[in-house]
Amino acid sequence: MAPETTAMTDTILKVEHLSMKFGGLMAINDFSFEAKRGEITALIGPNGAGKTTVFNCITGFYKPTMGMITLHRRGGRTLLLERLKDFEINKKAGVARTFQNIRLFSGLTVLENLLVAQHNALMRASGYTILGLLGAPAYKRAVADSIEKARYWLEKADLIDRADDPAGDLSYGAQRRLEIARAMCTGPELLCLDEPAAGLNPKESLTLNALLRSIRDEGTSLLLIEHDMSVVMEISDHVVVLEYGQKISDGTPEHVKTDPKVIAAYLGVEDDEVEEIEEQLDGGAV
Amino acid sequence: MRKMGRTIQEMRPHRRTASRGKQMDYFVQQLINGLTLGSIYGLIAIGYTMVYGIIGMINFAHGDIFMLGGFAALIVFLVLTSLFAGIPVALLLLVMILVGMLVTGLWNWTIERIAYRPLRGSFRLAPLITAIGMSITLSNFIQVTQGPRNKPIPQLVTDVYHFGDITIALKQIVIVVLTAVLLAAFWYIVNKTPLGRAQRATEQDRKMAALLGVDVDRTISVTFIMGAALAAVAGAMYLMYYGVSSFTDGFTPGVKAFTAAVLGGIGSLPGAVIGGLLIGLIESLWSAYFSIEYKDVATFAILAIVLIFKPTGLLGRPEVEKV
Amino acid sequence: MSPVTEKGETSLMAKAIREGIFAAIISFFMFLLFVGVETYQDINNALVWRMRWGLLFIFVAIAAIGRFLTVAFIKPHLDARKLSKAKSGILEISTQKSFFHRHFLKIALVFLLVYPFLMMLIVGKQGSLKYVDNFGIQILIYVMLAWGLNIVVGLAGLLDLGYVAFYAVGAYSYALLSSYLGLSFWILLPLSGIFAALWGIMLGFPVLRLRGDYLAIVTLAFGEIIRLVLINWTEVTKGTFGISGIAKASVFGIWSFDVGAPNNFAKVFGLASSSVYYKVFLFYVILALCLLTAYVTIRLRRMPIGRAWEALREDEIACRSLGINTVTTKLTAFATGAMFGGFAGSFFAARQGFVSPESFVFLESAVILAIVVLGGMGSLTGIAIAAVVMVGGTELLRDMSFLKIIFGPDFTPELYRMLLFGLAMVIVMLFKPRGFVGAREPTAFLKERKAVSGSFTKEGHG
Incomplete structure (x- = not known):
């Protein structure tokens, strides 16, 4: 990758006043946060807090009821994600994602999964199939490049030995890694991961980190939703905490770890007890 | 296309010359005809929708089950009228319907056991293909055993009532009333009995239902029998209404009923009935006001248009994409 | 195999007898009305009936004995075989293939190339007509149609129940444009394909966002709409009478097969006039069209668009998350499939010299779909085998006049053709739910090409 002239701390994703209503239920209520370029931002919160809904709004699977989602691309272009169609989020905005319950093309081989991910680039190179059918040399080069790219990510994800096996045949941990590799093959600027460590054993979790x-x-x-606090605290640069569709905390892992509101949300205490915990924490710190 | 438009104009009855009242009578008459036809479609559509709801397959052979019901009624009619010359029409009809329900129920039960159950849980298209195979088998079975010719019977119910310019045949009343009674009974079974609860549970989650002690195989069998029984009633009504049976009868009403089930939202019981009535009405009104030749085109076109705007039918649960 | 105990044997027998009796009772009531009672019209044209106890008895006996044999012998045998297979640990796809297996495609191709001449050698020029036309051409038309539908159903996973509509569009395009404008087969063949593809896009555009069975019924509805329009738009299509006297295809305009033409094929080469030449020529035309379909399918599968089709079948949501425009991807699959249907249709019109809406009923769509599924979705070889078995099998039943010796002169095997076809569909599906060839060939590989077992591939939702 070419070195960036802009500072590494500029914003890549800005979510402002996001609200999402399902029937009468307000799943997300006036939620705003920013993700910085070159950082790992984690979105955490108790079950049912609305994390996946936020994700689905960002990646175009839901249309938010209200709010603005702005993506700043490297060249300085900005895009409003809520106005793009679902497939354009990846194609135009360079946002890739994985899914909580893995969605691989299980009947295709591992390599084919990674080639499908390079669909748009290959389509262009194949002159929308026509040049490809005629066997144009430019297309042949593009195919060779795409296989090299796939090989690069297979090696990174430690899947190179399974390249020719069906994706459905991989172990759970390997499938998670393949899904990440597949998302990376689309060449994204922002990678959104929905609970990447779910169901992994400690060793696999370390490899993932x-x-x-x-x-x-x-x-x-990176933007990730995660339940596993050890993963979040270990790798995130920035943590946003969501509860009942509203932001309750935002900052560095250290800041969030000690935020009484967060502790209350995770331990499930009454509002008036928050102060108590706050006092206790202050006492402990002294 | 322009040419078609002109024929439509020509086909229109003399609406400008007719008085307002006459127009109204004509319209009501068509409504009644449509309601009758729609009742029959609705009865068949329930079988499609129930089977789809419970095991998620399109039972293509259901139209031919309806045809079997019609043939059973026809044969019972012939046997009874020749053995007991003075049999009252009401009793005759009752026996025709009951025997038809039993026989077609037995057939559908057997078909499910042989052709669908072994494929349950495998490839989604496999049971669809066996169902199409069964449909071909059933219609050709009747062709081989009963001959390819149309089988006409004398009119069973001939009484006609006049209300001004509107004519209502007794057979139309019988069809609509019988359909209403059956639907009420059916609604009661599905919503108020343990059997219905088992059906609804199986529909929601087959594995969980089995874990909670619902005999899933039996529930599915009963569903097939119930669907067939309703189709048999429709078959007998169809025979009574048109006075003729043929081995090819399964296809067109079958496809229409299937269309009705999808139009109403497949899986939804009230949807099937509403879809059936709608299709009956579209058919009779289109034939009356536009062109009889294009009535089926109209039906299918309206289905396509409805689905474009409501992709899961009128009363179907909107399909939420789980991401 | 472990020896079955004496007790197990008798209890199995008892069970089989019980099941047999049960089957007898069930089948008695099932067949009592439909087989036991014969309805027919007497001299006064009134419908009367008589009993057929003998026939009913035969039906019941077959059901009972069949059930008895299944429970007592066939099922234990199948279970034992499955068990021994599982024990020995040999996978379904064996790596050791026989010579015939490895070179199956080449052998099949060579056989097809020499087939018309082989038949002429064996049964003579006139005798070969039946084998070239009824078997050769007929089967190849279905192979082509099934390969075309395979793109939609097998690769993209879209359930299309109205494929015959595109076949009809192709056939009528040729029939109408050659009758009204006098255009030749070689101009109209590609045109028909393009028309069919355009229809595919037109019909597909509004409905392709529908999912699963909703898409199925709408495609079925479109198939019916096209057929009904062909029936009722009599000014143009001549309705149910159909269009007859459609021009024959020529050998690229050089030699004609019209009897009166000066460049008549037989005349030019000084051969005795016969319709065999035209049929042989048509055989090679449809063979070439089939090979074109196969070639394009194989090439497209390795292109990004083909991979996107298969990915769409596996998981549509994942496709969208990877930036694939699923609507255009589905449309291209629909249009490509339709195009091959159109080619086949115009060929059909040229071969028959007559088209009518009769040829484009739903049953045809169902048969083509059945061939695709029976063959193993996505597998060209499997589909070709299924077409040979199903279409060839039913064609064989057309001339089984020797059966009359067994069943008496009243027996018409023709009548049982579709009945047996339907039963065969059910039986094949029960034994091979994934079709003849369930495994999938990958389209790219790093080290070695390994077939993907059918248990991993999905069948699509739409």
Whole structure:
């Protein structure tokens, strides 16, 4: 990746006053946050807090009831994500995602999964199939490049030995890594991960952390939803906490860890007890 | 296309010359005809929708089950009228319907056991193909055993009532009333009995229902029998209404009823009935005011248009994409 | 295999007998009305009936004995075989293939190339007509149609129940444009394909966002709409009478097959006049069209668009998250499939010399779909085998006049053709729910090409 002239702390994603209503239920209520370029931003919160809904709004699977989602691309272009169609979020805005319950093309091989991810680039190279059918050399080069790109990500995700096996045949942890590799093959600027560590054993979890850090270090920003606090605290640069569709905390992992509101939300205490905890924490700190 | 428009103009009855009252009578008459036809479609559509709801398959053979019901009624009619010459029409009809329900119920039960159950839980298209195979088998079975010719019977119910310019045949009343009674009974079974609860549970989540002690196989079998029984009533009504049966009878009403089920929202019981009535009405009104030739085109076109705006039918649960 | 205990044997027998009796009772009531009673019109044209106890008895006996044999012998045998297979650990797809297996495609191609001449050698010029036309051409038309539908159903996973509509569009395009404008087959063949593809896009555009069975019924409805319009738009299509006297295809305009033409094929080469030449020529035309379909399908599968089709079948939501425009992807699948249907249609019109709405009923769509599914969705070889078995099998039943010796002169095997076809569909599906060839060939590989077992592939929602 070419080194950026702009500071690494500029904003890549800005969510403002996001609200999402399902029938009478206000799943997200006036939620705003920012994700910085080159950082890993984590979105956490108790079950049912609305994290996946926020995700689905950002990645175009839901149309938000209200609010603005702005994405700043590297060239300085800004896009309003809520105005894009679902597939354009990836194609035009460079936002890729994974799913909480893994969605691989299980009947295609691992390699084919990664080639499908490069669909738009390959389509262009194949002259929308016509040049490709005629066997144009430019297309052949593009195909070779796409296989090299796939090989690069297979090696990074430690899947190179399984390249020719059906994706459905992989273990759970390997499927998670493949889904991330597949998303990266679309060449995104922002990678959104929906509970990437769910169901992984501690060893697999460590490998995943390393993979995510290396993705960040190569210049892709990450936004992740996570339940596993050890993962969040270990790798995130910035944490946003959501409860009942509203933001209750926002800051560095250290800040959020000690925020009494967050502790209350996770332990499930009454509002008036929050102060008590606050006092206790202050006492502990002294 | 322009040419078609002109024929439509020509086909219109003399609406300008007719008085307002006459127009109204004509319209009501068409409504009654449509309601009658729609009742029959609705009865068949329930079978499609129930089976779809419970095991998620399009039972393509259901139209032919309806045809079997019609043939059973026809044969019972012939046997009874020749053995007991003076049999009252009401009793005759009752026996025709009951025997038809039993026989077609038995057929559908057997078909489910042989052709669908072994494929349950496998490939989604496999039971669809066996259902199409069964549909071909059933209609050709009747062709082989009963001959390819149309089978006419004398009019069973001939009474006609006049209300001004509107004519209502007794057979139309019988069809509509019988349909209403059956629907009420059916609604009661599905909503108020343990059997209905088992059906609804199986529909929601087959595995969970089995874990909670619902005999899923039996519930599915009963669903097929119930669907067939309603189709058999429709078959007998169809025979009574038109006075003729043929081995090809399964296809067109079958497809229309299927269309009705989808139009109403497949899986929804009230949807099936409403869809059936709507299709009956579209058909009779289109035939009356536009062109009889294009009545089926109109039906299918309206289905396509409705689905474009409401992709899961009128009363279907909107499909939420789980991401 | 472990020996079955004496007790197990007798209890199995008892169970089989019980099941047999049960089947007898059930089948008695099932067949009592439909087989036991014969309805027919007497001299006064009134409907009367008589009993057929003998026939009823045969039906019941077949059901009872069949059930008895299934429970007592066939099922234990199948279970034992499955068990021994599982024990020995041999996978379904064996790596050791016979010579015939490995070179199946080449052998099949060579056989097809020499088939018309082989038939002429064996049964003579006139005798070969039946084998070239009824078997060769007929089967190849279905192979082509099924390969075309395979793109929609097998690759993209879209359930299309109205495929025959595009076949009809192709056939009528040729019939009408050649009758009214006098255009030749070689101009109209590509045109028909383009028309069919345009219809595919027109019909597909509004409905392709529908999912699963809703899409199925709308495609069925479109198939019916096209057929009904063909029936009723009599000014143009001549309705149910159909269009007859459609021009024959020529050998690229050089030699004609019209008897009166000066460049008549037989005349030019000084051969005795016969309709065999035209049929042989048509055989090679449809063979070439089939090979074109196969070639394009194989090439497209390895292109980004083909991969996107298969990905769409596997998971539509994931496709959208990867930036794939699912609407245009579905439309291209629909249009490509329709195009091959159109080609086949114009060929059909040229071969028959006559088209009528009769040829484009729902049953045809169902048969084509059945061939695709029976063959194993996505597998060209499997689909070709299914077409040979199903279409060839029913064609064989057309001339089984020797059966009359067994069943008496009243027996018309023709009547049982579709009955057996329907039963065969059910039986094949029960034994091979994933079709003849369930495995999938990957389109790209790093180290080695390994077939993907059918248990991983999905069948699409739409």
